[in-house]
Amino acid sequence: MIALLLVQPGRPLVMAEIPITTVGPRDVLVRVRAAGICHSDAHYRAGRSSTNPLPLTLGHEVAGVVEQTGAAADDFAPGDRVCLHYLATCGACDYCREGTEQFCGSAAMIGKHRDGGFAEFIVMPAASLVRLPQEIPFEQGAIMMCSSATSLHALKKARLKPGESVAVFGVGGLGASAIQLAKALGAGKVFAVDIKPAKLELARQFGAIPLNGAECDPVEEISRMTAGRGVDVALELIGLPLTMQQAVRSLAIRGRAALVGITEQQFSVAPYAELINKEAEIIGVSDHLAKELPDLIELVRQKKLVLSDLISRTLSLDAVLVNEALDQLEQFGDEVRVVIMP
Numbered sequence: 001m002i003a004l005l006l007v008q009p010g011r012p013l014v015m016a017e018i019p020i021t022t023v024g025p026r027d028v029l030v031r032v033r034a035a036g037i038c039h040s041d042a043h044y045r046a047g048r049s050s051t052n053p054l055p056l057t058l059g060h061e062v063a064g065v066v067e068q069t070g071a072a073a074d075d076f077a078p079g080d081r082v083c084l085h086y087l088a089t090c091g092a093c094d095y096c097r098e099g100t101e102q103f104c105g106s107a108a109m110i111g112k113h114r115d116g117g118f119a120e121f122i123v124m125p126a127a128s129l130v131r132l133p134q135e136i137p138f139e140q141g142a143i144m145m146c147s148s149a150t151s152l153h154a155l156k157k158a159r160l161k162p163g164e165s166v167a168v169f170g171v172g173g174l175g176a177s178a179i180q181l182a183k184a185l186g187a188g189k190v191f192a193v194d195i196k197p198a199k200l201e202l203a204r205q206f207g208a209i210p211l212n213g214a215e216c217d218p219v220e221e222i223s224r225m226t227a228g229r230g231v232d233v234a235l236e237l238i239g240l241p242l243t244m245q246q247a248v249r250s251l252a253i254r255g256r257a258a259l260v261g262i263t264e265q266q267f268s269v270a271p272y273a274e275l276i277n278k279e280a281e282i283i284g285v286s287d288h289l290a291k292e293l294p295d296l297i298e299l300v301r302q303k304k305l306v307l308s309d310l311i312s313r314t315l316s317l318d319a320v321l322v323n324e325a326l327d328q329l330e331q332f333g334d335e336v337r338v339v340i341m342p
Contacts, residue, residue: 002342003119004319005055009047013058013118013326015319021115021123028076028126029068030084034138034314035117035340036061037322038146039172042329043262044112051112059340060086060110062117063132063141073126081132083141083297084117085290086110088125102287117142118322120342130293133301139314139339140307144296146288147173147337148305150260152181152296153288154235158258162186164232167222167250168208171199173337174237174260176310179206182233184304191231193218193246198334202309219249230255241267251280260285310336317342 001020004013023029041058043049051058066080076082089096089104096104110116110124132141151174160166166182168175171194182190183206192203193211200210209225211218222231230252236244239261247257248269259282269275275282299305312335315321325338 001120002317003057003115004317004322006045006051006058007055009045009051012323013045013319020121023068023070023123025070025072026125026127027070027123028066028073028129030062030064030082030122030124030129031067032062032117032120032122032342033064034062034142035059035342036143036146036173037325037329037338037340039329040146040262041111042326045326046330049262056111057115057117057119058111059117059119060112061142061146062086062110062122063138063145064122067121069126075126076129081134081138082129083132083145083293084110084122084124085128085130085293086145087287087290088114088128091127099289099291101290118317118340120317128290130290130297133297136297136300139311139341140300142339143173143307143310143337144300148177148181148307149288149293149296150174150285151178151235151237152292154178154258154260154285155181155185155233156292157283157285158233158235158256160185160187160233163188165189165191165226165252167191167193167218167231167234167247168203168237169193169235169243169247170237170261171196171203172237173310176202176206176336177305177307178235178237179203179208180305181299183207184299189226191218191222191225193243196332196334199336202336205309219246222250226252232256233258236261239263241265245269248274248280248282251278253278254280256281256283258283258285311339312336314339314341316340
């Protein structure tokens with residue numbers, strides 16, 4: 001099969017012909033119909049987040065059609081439309097049994113620890129497959145598997161309650177989903193912070209109050225627009241020390257800041273004023289959970305989460321085009337989500 005490989009961090013992906021992975025008894029071979037390009041893929045290519053082993057096929061947002069099933073994978077049949085939960089886990093440890101499989105000691109993420117979806121085919125344990133309803137296009141099924149799923153998990157970790165206010169820092173694929181999901185879960189006012197006018201306009205279309213961080217201090221604006229109260233929930237989806245600080249500083253009394261964006265840099269917090277005196281919380285968010293995916297798919301099926309506007313364009317499985325899309329992600333361009341459709 002044809003695949004796009006990361007051969008060396010800091011270098012462009014290369015196209016190669018590689019063998020299809022052997023299908024084990026509990027595995028399923030999926031013909032990839034759509035694979036989203038995530039900002040994490042740009043981190044992996046740049047070497048800012050480690051991948052192993054190399055060479056490796058990137059891509060962890062995947063939807064497609066079952067091509068072949070292993071002898072013990074009888075829940076699926078050739079022709080089934082599916083999405084892929086991007087973790088392959090043991091299924092037996094304490095974390096797996098309690099449904100927090102992202103902490104499984106043997107967890108392997110596609111496109112990071114095992115070959116991913118920037119290819120014509122992918123092999124995955126049947127336990128990691130989720131059925132994709134006929135009415136949801138493959139490209140939407142793919143981007144659900146990371147950006148939308150992680151946004152839903154972040155809102156659940158932040159314990160969002162109906163009527164509470166939310167600030168979303170970063171209106172990329174995660175942020176555009178987070179705004180809609182917050183509304184679907186009953187949030188009151190939703191503020192959206194970004195520096196790109198096109199992304200702020202998209203946030204406005206989804207019912208958020210847009211704040212241009214290049215033209216104002218979003219913390220001061222949120223304070224002004226909430227009569228000095230702040231927000232109940234802040235989601236940081238960018239991975240910058242500045243926006244992490246702003247997320248914490250925008251909190252109301254007993255507010256919760258859920259940090260999703262990836263960074264190795266530190267940011268400062270004033271413990272008494274910003275946390276202790278408010279009983280505010282900073283919450284780390286790691287990936288998402290398989291058990292949350294059926295609810296997410298149902299929200300898309302009911303059109304409470306609209307993903308069509310999040311897909312900026314689709315590409316063929318072409319090394320030049322995909323590397324150019326990753327370059328734009330590195331530069332925080334205007335595109336929300338680009339999807340490869342082999």
